[in-house]
Amino acid sequence: MTIWEAIEERHTVRQFTDEAVEEEALEALQERIRALNAEFGLKLSLHANEELQLWPGMTLFFSSGVENFILLAGPHGSKAAERVGYCGANLLLLAQQEGINTWWIGGTYSMKKVEGEAGGELYGVIAFGYGKEEGKPHRSKDAMRVSRYEGSEPEWFSRGVEAALLAPTAMNKQAFMITGKDAVVQVSYKAGAFSDVDRGIIKYFFEQGAGKENFRFADAE
Known part of the structure; x- marks a missing residue:
């Protein structure tokens, strides 16, 4: 797989x-x-x-x-x-x-x-x-509501956002915003319980969808 x-x-x-x-x-x-x-x-x-x-x-x-x-x-x-x-x-x-x-x-x-x-x-x-069933997809927000790329949006960014929308979160909320410019990506999350944990989850899913070779996170060391 x-x-x-x-x-x-x-x-x-x-x-x-x-x-x-x-x-x-x-x-x-x-x-x-x-x-x-x-x-x-x-x-x-x-x-x-x-x-x-x-x-x-x-x-x-x-x-x-x-x-x-x-x-x-x-x-x-x-x-x-x-x-x-x-x-x-x-x-x-x-x-x-x-x-x-x-x-x-x-x-x-x-x-x-x-x-x-x-x-x-x-x-x-x-x-x-091993689940008694495989579970069901959760309802996702539209990509336009959670992402914005300055300039022409590259395919890797779109794939990253698509992956992020399929991620779970600790409190089952998609309270994030993903912005990009010149292959630099910022992931912000609405403050609240588990928001830092949720930001990490979203980052990993975005990275897997986008391909880490295509960008860097704005706060990367």
């Missing part, structure tokens, strides 16, 4: 079967987590065959079988939060390529149970496994 196929086929899934995730897939995720932690200074961790305690209303009406998850943790601060979003998005698409369904959870889990295991500030959780 190509990365673009993963972007198109990934949908949020909240109900999972009790089928154990294949060891090869778990190792692929573990290896990627080790690499991301080393490169970005984070504390992402994978937990397999371990029940995630969700809010009672979620387990009663919306979700089931959440027994595999990734804790998205790192240092305190907005830059770390953005890196968590960026790296979490990386893991979402790798999971999809491995045939695994995912659910990015912003805050409907028991903080008390998992904070001690996180080893750092906890920014969210990715639940994963």
Whole structure:
């Protein structure tokens, strides 16, 4: 499965079967987590065959079988939060390529149970496994409402925006704006809970759609 196929086929899934995730897939995720932690200074961790305690209303009406998850943790601060979003998005698409369904959870889990295991500030959780169904595409805003390119819009920019519109966000909101000029791209996100995390998610999806060789982010070091 190509990365673009993963972007198109990934949908949020909240109900999972009790089928154990294949060891090869778990190792692929573990290896990627080790690499991301080393490169970005984070504390992402994978937990397999371990029940995630969700809010009672979620387990009663919306979700089931959440027994595999990734804790998205790192240092305190907005830059770390953005890196968590960026790296979490990386893991979402790798999971999809491995045939695994995912659910990015912003805050409907028991903080008390998992904070001690996180080893750092906890920014969210990715639940994963084999879904009872493949999920459905979410409703997306029109590209004209979330993007603007000064001058003639190149194809890579359009593809990047298309990918960003297919990304999940921690609070299920597409409150971002992507602007571009002379192959320099700026991603801004409306201030609010998880906005830094969401900006990182959008950046990663945009980058995969646009091709990182075609542009640079305005705030890149």
